[in-house]
Amino acid sequence: MAMSAATEDATLSAAPQTDAGSQEELRQARFDVARLRLALRKLTHEADGVEALDGTTEPVVDDAVEFDLAAARELLASSLSQRLDARRAELAADLEAARAEAARLVESAHRRAAEYVAGAHDDVFGAVFHPDQPLGPLPALPLEVVADPGGPSPSEGTPAGEPTLLAPSQGGAIGFEAMVAVMQAFLTQAAVAGPAPAAPVAVVRRPRRPLRTRVLHADVILPLIAVAAVLVILIAWVG
Amino acid sequence: VLTAYNELAVMEREHGLAIESCRSDARDEAARILEAAREQAAALHARATELADSSGLDLEPDRSVE
Numbered sequence: 001m002a003m004s005a006a007t008e009d010a011t012l013s014a015a016p017q018t019d020a021g022s023q024e025e026l027r028q029a030r031f032d033v034a035r036l037r038l039a040l041r042k043l044t045h046e047a048d049g050v051e052a053l054d055g056t057t058e059p060v061v062d063d064a065v066e067f068d069l070a071a072a073r074e075l076l077a078s079s080l081s082q083r084l085d086a087r088r089a090e091l092a093a094d095l096e097a098a099r100a101e102a103a104r105l106v107e108s109a110h111r112r113a114a115e116y117v118a119g120a121h122d123d124v125f126g127a128v129f130h131p132d133q134p135l136g137p138l139p140a141l142p143l144e145v146v147a148d149p150g151g152p153s154p155s156e157g158t159p160a161g162e163p164t165l166l167a168p169s170q171g172g173a174i175g176f177e178a179m180v181a182v183m184q185a186f187l188t189q190a191a192v193a194g195p196a197p198a199a200p201v202a203v204v205r206r207p208r209r210p211l212r213t214r215v216l217h218a219d220v221i222l223p224l225i226a227v228a229a230v231l232v233i234l235i236a237w238v239g
Numbered sequence: 240v241l242t243a244y245n246e247l248a249v250m251e252r253e254h255g256l257a258i259e260s261c262r263s264d265a266r267d268e269a270a271r272i273l274e275a276a277r278e279q280a281a282a283l284h285a286r287a288t289e290l291a292d293s294s295g296l297d298l299e300p301d302r303s304v305e
Contacts, residue, residue, distance in 0.1 A: 080243040087247060091254040098258045102265030109269035113276030120280035124287040138284055141277045 031078035037071045116141050 120138065127135035 076240070080240065084243055084247060084250075088250060091250060095254060095257055095261070098261050102261050105265045106268050106272070109272040113272050116273075116276045117279055117283075120283050124283060128287070128291070135284070135287065138277075138280055141273055141280075 027078055027081060030074055031082070034071045034075040034078065038068070038075065041068055041071075112141075 116139075123135060126133045
């Protein structure tokens with residue numbers, strides 16, 4: 001048996017070590033061979049003991065202790081290698097999760113920064129175009145960021161129905177320069193026209209008044225009354 | 240066994256350092272981004288107030304009242 005095992009070892013050792021997959025298969029094969037070899041030795045010992053008790057044969061002196069030690073060493077090395085590989089894979093997965101969390105943290109910071117700058121733009125535009133809306137102080141921006149679990153993707157913008165003058169993605173230096181240019185043009189017009197802005201440049205959505213209110217307005221009802229009076233006079237004069 | 244134990248200890252220590260470095264870098268980057276946004280918004284406010292003052296407009300009536 002020792003000779004056959006040695007032959008197996010020589011065969012496995014001489015196997016071409018091409019790549020990592022072959023290495024893993026070779027190590028697994030050695031592990032299996034060592035485990036089977038130990039199991040075989042254990043059964044052989046038990047069989048020898050039974051035969052010695054029956055008196056059929058003489059007790060066999062174990063002449064393969066060194067071989068058993070080598071097999072046990074091989075088994076232990078294979079087991080430790082497998083445990084190390086498994087732990088290495090666990091740590092790699094853990095590191096990958098930490099990197100994903102860090103990426104979410106930075107992405108959340110980018111989103112909050114864009115929202116903050118866009119809010120500042122809105123405040124300035126509101127103060128410029130609406131005199132009744134003063135420019136308040138800047139709100140505090142906490143520098144501590146907590147990553148949103150499974151937050152929205154960067155492609156998602158501001159929610160619909162909430163028009164912003166500058167998109168958050170334009171909140172960089174280019175957006176700032178564009179903002180200053182628009183303000184300079186507006187303020188130049190305002191300075192030429194007078195202290196109070198004549199008409200807001202920004203698009204203002206005014207609610208439409210009902211038809212009855214619009215008809216009863218003095219600008220509409222007075223010309224209608226005048227036309228009716230002229231018609232009555234003409235009819236009376238013709239008649 | 241000792242070799243494997245030592246290798247495992249080195250692996251765990253390097254893993255802990257890598258995790259901490261990754262988190263620290265992310266925190267620093269997030270703080271830098273937010274600080275830049277705060278500075279940009281402050282510059283925008285200052286520039287708007289400056290332009291308004293030079294044009295005779297008052298964007299902060301509360302401040303003028305005070």
